[in-house]
Amino acid sequence: MSGRINFMLAVALGFCALMLVNSQYQARRLFIELERIQAQARQLEIEWAQLQLDQSTLGKHARIEANARRDLNMVPVTPVRTQYLMGTAK
Amino acid sequence: MKRIVNLPKSPRVAAAKGVPFSSNPELKVKLPVWRSRFVLFVLFLAFVALTGRALWLQALSTEFLQKQGESRYARTLELPATRGKITDRNGQVLASSVPVRAIWAIPEDVLEAPKEKLRELAKLLDMNERTLRSKLDSDRSFVYLKRQVEPQVSDAVVKLGIDGIQTRKEYKRFYPEGEVMAHVVGFTNVEDLGQEGMELAWQKTLSGVIGSRRVIKDRLGHIVEDMRAVREPQDGKNLALSIDSKIQYIAFTKLKEAVEQHKAKAGGIVVLDAKTGEVLALANLPSYNPNERSVLTGAQLRNRVMTDTYEPGSTMKPFTVALALESGRVTPETSIQTAPGKITIGNATIGDAHAHGILSVAQVIEKSSNVGTAKMALQMQPQEMWEMFTTVGFGQQPKFGFPGAVAGRVRPYKSWRPIEQATMSYGHGISASLFQMARSYMIFARNGDIIPLSFVKISDQPIGQRVLSEKTALAMRRMLELAAGPTGTAPKAQVPGYRVAGKTGTSYKLVGGKYANKYVGSFVGFAPASDPRVIIAVMIDEPSNGQHYGGDVAAPVFSAVAANTLRAMNVAPDSTVTDIIIPANSTKESV
Numbered sequence: 251m252s253g254r255i256n257f258m259l260a261v262a263l264g265f266c267a268l269m270l271v272n273s274q275y276q277a278r279r280l281f282i283e284l285e286r287i288q289a290q291a292r293q294l295e296i297e298w299a300q301l302q303l304d305q306s307t308l309g310k311h312a313r314i315e316a317n318a319r320r321d322l323n324m325v326p327v328t329p330v331r332t333q334y335l336m337g338t339a340k
Numbered sequence: 341m342k343r344i345v346n347l348p349k350s351p352r353v354a355a356a357k358g359v360p361f362s363s364n365p366e367l368k369v370k371l372p373v374w375r376s377r378f379v380l381f382v383l384f385l386a387f388v389a390l391t392g393r394a395l396w397l398q399a400l401s402t403e404f405l406q407k408q409g410e411s412r413y414a415r416t417l418e419l420p421a422t423r424g425k426i427t428d429r430n431g432q433v434l435a436s437s438v439p440v441r442a443i444w445a446i447p448e449d450v451l452e453a454p455k456e457k458l459r460e461l462a463k464l465l466d467m468n469e470r471t472l473r474s475k476l477d478s479d480r481s482f483v484y485l486k487r488q489v490e491p492q493v494s495d496a497v498v499k500l501g502i503d504g505i506q507t508r509k510e511y512k513r514f515y516p517e518g519e520v521m522a523h524v525v526g527f528t529n530v531e532d533l534g535q536e537g538m539e540l541a542w543q544k545t546l547s548g549v550i551g552s553r554r555v556i557k558d559r560l561g562h563i564v565e566d567m568r569a570v571r572e573p574q575d576g577k578n579l580a581l582s583i584d585s586k587i588q589y590i591a592f593t594k595l596k597e598a599v600e601q602h603k604a605k606a607g608g609i610v611v612l613d614a615k616t617g618e619v620l621a622l623a624n625l626p627s628y629n630p631n632e633r634s635v636l637t638g639a640q641l642r643n644r645v646m647t648d649t650y651e652p653g654s655t656m657k658p659f660t661v662a663l664a665l666e667s668g669r670v671t672p673e674t675s676i677q678t679a680p681g682k683i684t685i686g687n688a689t690i691g692d693a694h695a696h697g698i699l700s701v702a703q704v705i706e707k708s709s710n711v712g713t714a715k716m717a718l719q720m721q722p723q724e725m726w727e728m729f730t731t732v733g734f735g736q737q738p739k740f741g742f743p744g745a746v747a748g749r750v751r752p753y754k755s756w757r758p759i760e761q762a763t764m765s766y767g768h769g770i771s772a773s774l775f776q777m778a779r780s781y782m783i784f785a786r787n788g789d790i791i792p793l794s795f796v797k798i799s800d801q802p803i804g805q806r807v808l809s810e811k812t813a814l815a816m817r818r819m820l821e822l823a824a825g826p827t828g829t830a831p832k833a834q835v836p837g838y839r840v841a842g843k844t845g846t847s848y849k850l851v852g853g854k855y856a857n858k859y860v861g862s863f864v865g866f867a868p869a870s871d872p873r874v875i876i877a878v879m880i881d882e883p884s885n886g887q888h889y890g891g892d893v894a895a896p897v898f899s900a901v902a903a904n905t906l907r908a909m910n911v912a913p914d915s916t917v918t919d920i921i922i923p924a925n926s927t928k929e930s931v
Contacts, residue, residue, distance in 0.1 A: 278564045285563050299425070299436055306433040306516035311589035327907070328836065334913060 413556050414567060420509055421548025423532055424576030426525055426539070428585040429618075429797045434525050435539065437511040437532070441494035442487040447476040449504025457502055464497050465489070487530060488512045517585060519627040520592045523643045524583055524619075524795070527630040536641070538581060538795060540743045548576040580797040582618035587611055590904040591621040595878070598897045599625045602883035608645040609897065610778040611905060612875040614866060617782075617791040617802050620874065620905070622646075622775075647744045649771040650879070653847030654708045654829075654890070655864045656767030658784060658816055661705055663728045664716045666812045672702040672819065678711040685759045690714060705819040708829045708844065710766045717765030718758065725761065726753035731807050732780035732790060734772050740793055748772035767845060774862070778877035781864050784820060784841070785872035788813035817841055821869045824895070830863060833895035835903045837913035839869035842876075842898060844890035849882070858882050863894035867902045870914040874905055 318324040397405055426435040443465065450458075462472040465486050475483055487510065489497075494507050513528045515521065526537020532547070534540040551573030556565045591609045599607040611621035628640040642648065664670045681695025692709050704712035717725065730736060735750030749771045756764070763769045772780075782790045789804030808816070820841035824833040830844045842865015848855040862879040866872040878894040878901070887893055906913075 278558075278562075281564060282562045296439055299422075300438055302425075302433050303436045303438065303514050303516060306436075307514075309432070310517055310520075311586060312520065312593075315589075315593075326904070330836065332837075 413558075414554060415557050416552055416554050417563075419551035419553060419571070419573040420511075421550050421573040422575045423511060423513070423528070423548060424546040424578045426546070426579045426581060428581055428583050428588075430584065431580070432585050434517055434521050434581065434583075434585065435513055435515050437513050439509060440488045440490060440512045441507040442510050443485045443489055443494060443497055443505065443507050445476060445483050445485050445506070446481055446504040447478050447483055448481070450476055450502055453502045453504075457500055461497060461500055461502060461505070464493055464500075515630040517588075518629045518631060520589055520623070521583070521585070522627050522630050523624045523645070524581065524588070524622050525630070527633065537643070537743070538579065541741050541795070542579050546576040546579060549574040582613070582616075582620065582794055582797050583622070584620045584908070586908050587901075587905050588621040588623065590908065591876075591901050592623040592625075592627075594897050594900045594904075595623055595625055598878075598880060598893060601885065602880060602887060602893050603885040604880045604893070605882035605884075606639070606642075606644055607881060608648075608774050608879045609901065610645050610775055610875075610877045611901065612778050612782070612793065614782065614785040614872045614875050615801075616798060617793045618798060619793060619795050643744065644879070644881070645774045646740075646742050647746055647773070649746055649748045649773050650860045650862075650881075651770065651847045651850065652767040652772050652777055652862065653845035653860070654710075654766055655777055655843045655845035655862055656770065657705060657708065657713045657765070658820060658843055659728055659732065659780070660713050660717050660720075660725065660765040661701060661819070662783070662808055662812055662816050663720060663724060664701070665815055666808055667720070667724065669719055670701050670716060672700065672815050674701050675699070676701065676704060676712045676715055678704070678709050678715075681711065683711045683714060683762075685714070685718070685762050686757065688759045690759075690762060702819045702822060705816075705843070706822040706825075706828045708823065713766045714762035717762055720761075722753035722756040722761055725764065726750065726756075728807075729764075729770070731805070732783060733776050734770065734780065738773075738776065740775070741795060745775065746773055748776055768847065774877050774879045777862070777864050778875050781866060781875050781877070783807045784813055784816045785866040785875050786813070817869060817872075820865070824865055829889075830865075830891040830895040830898075832891060833863060833865055833898045833902075835867060835899050835906070836917065837915055838867050838902065838906055838911075839915045840865055840867040840899070840902055841869040841872075842866065842895075844895060846888065846890045859888040861888055861890040861893040863890050863898045865898050865902070867906060868911060868914040873909060873911050874902065876901055876905070 420439075422439075423437045425433055425437075427433055458472065459469055462469040465472065467486070472485070475485060485505075489507075497505060498507060510530075511532050513532065515525060515527065517525075522537075524537055526534060526539035526541075528534050528539050534543040534546065539546065551571045553570040554567040555563045556567060558564050588611075591611055595607050595609045598604070607625045609621065609623050610619065612618070613620050622645055624642070624644050626637075626640045628636055661670075665672070670676075675698050677697075678692065678699050679695055679697045682689050682691035690710055692711050696703070696707055696709055696712075699707060699709055699712050701712075701716070703709075704716070729750050735748050737747045738745045750764075751760075751769075760769050779790070779793055786804065787810045788808035789806045791802040791804040794802075818841075820843055821839060822828050823844070824830045824840050824842045826834070830842060833840055833842055833844075842863055845860075845862040845864070847860050847862075849858040849860055850856070851858065860879060860881055861883055862877070864875070864877040866875045876898050878897045880890075880893040880897075883893045
């Protein structure tokens with residue numbers, strides 16, 4: 251009788267040990283995945299900063315003015331040619 | 341032990357010859373018992389020593405071995421923190437850090453690499469092979485090959501797979517607006533530390549705190565586990581300046597045009613928001629490109645608006661007149677005899693450019709009469725004037741939060757002689773920075789109170805400190821409007837569609853303690869005069885193309901900047917006059 255119990259316990263122990271190995275493996279795998287995704291997030295953040303910088307560089311006023319004057323033949327407005335729209339008094 | 345002769349060659353041969361093993365004579369030798377005991381004892385001692393050593397290593401001084409073990413799988417990683425961005429008030433990026441890499445080498449290892457690989461490396465790093473070799477020809481074990489390399493290039497370098505080439509992460513700061521913003525934003529050095537301007541003033545806020553984590557890495561270099569809580573890196577905070585990049589650009593380009601046109605040595609301009617005290621623009625010329633600082637001169641770096649003082653000249657007159665009005669000594673209509681255009685005080689004589697005859701107080705400002713102002717000043721106590729100058733910030737250490745801002749100079753009133761009191765009333769013998777001048781005009785632009793200035797965007801209205809009564813402030817505003825009108829000293833300051841007010845200033849420069857034949861032309865004004873929104877101060881240093889009066893060199897800059905700024909800020913026009921009359925012979929102010 252006690253031999254049977256011992257056998258059962260031994261089987262259970264073996265099973266648990268294997269499960270432990272498996273879950274440790276899973277934990278590590280997930281952890282690596284997490285690391286990878288966090289790195290990706292950082293990368294995207296860097297890219298975003300880079301794009302903001304590009305936006306600023308391309309949208310800087312000196313460039314806009316140069317383009318407007320040279321390529322589009324635009325001139326600055328003067329008050330003479332401006333129609334002001336006043337909001338009606340409340 | 342010596343062998344006994346006549347012994348068979350081996351025990352097996354001996355046995356075969358019938359000699360029994362036990363009769364081996366060697367076994368018959370009787371050795372003293374203590375010898376075997378002794379050997380046993382020595383062996384025992386050896387075991388004790390081993391056990392002791394094991395005990396020592398495993399139980400008593402565990403540190404060493406544990407450390408050795410850990411160093412084979414545990415790594416401490418540095419978690420970098422990025423420096424905060426600097427943006428303008430509308431969120432446009434003015435300074436941003438981008439990760440780049442520094443490429444360094446262990447020369448001894450790299451030189452063993454095949455020739456063609458080194459050639460390729462040189463090509464990637466954009467330097468010729470000889471330079472690369474001379475860099476590697478060093479006794480040191482660490483040589484930077486190139487710093488602040490774009491990530492794509494560094495990836496390609498790593499791919500070459502040369503032994504001894506390593507990369508290190510670092511940041512490079514970019515300034516998209518370049519020279520336009522240079523003096524406000526400042527710059528950082530290669531170690532990402534602020535050196536000038538806002539980068540320096542807000543270094544603590546902008547710079548992040550590096551974090552760290554201790555991890556276990558597996559054979560492939562993957563991180564498998566954190567060994568202790570991660571110390572999160574803290575990125576630097578972003579900083580939103582009060583600067584409006586559009587207004588800044590307008591101010592910079594208009595100033596640049598004027599400096600070039602008048603062949604001036606330098607120039608400065610400040611635009612303040614009269615309602616909130618925010619600095620909307622601040623520009624200096626000559627300027628520099630903060631992205632390319634290999635050839636920088638002191639003149640380019642100098643932030644004249646903040647750190648240079650000059651004698652403000654006539655732009656100071658309104659304070660004297662305001663004080664006279666405030667103390668009830670005069671009204672705007674009071675007549676003052678300024679003929680014959682000069683006045684002798686003690687043994688010095690001061691004079692006007694033209695003799696004006698009898699002027700009202702308002703006209704003294706309009707025509708910028710030194711004599712008229714001096715006469716008003718002489719009615720006052722030095723202490724009153726000193727208090728006036730000090731309350732509006734002259735001679736006071738400024739609290740603008742800008743590195744290097746100067747206090748200017750107002751001497752203690754007890755040492756004023758009457759002639760000095762007279763010259764100070766029209767801005768000589770007193771010095772201030774252009775920035776202080778711009779701020780002091782707040783009392784006219786804001787119905788008599790003065791508020792603190794800010795370089796960063798603010799959300800709540802600052803509380804003002806009253807200097808003048810509202811009545812005086814409004815009277816002064818009307819006078820200043822006349823000065824910036826067709827009959828004043830600055831008709832060129834007029835702006836189509838808006839009423840403007842302001843005062844010109846022209847002063848000699850002090851060179852080595854003496855007045856030289858060099859001028860500073862300036863203009864400080866605000867617009868629209870009916871409800872001032874912006875205060876603009878312009879200074880042109882040493883104009884040398886024929887004109888040097890503030891009304892000729894600085895006022896047109898004011899006009900152009902005010903016109904564009906008000907339009908950019910969507911301010912409704914308060915005047916229907918759209919064609920500006922500039923009289924051919926405008927009033928010249930006195931210097």
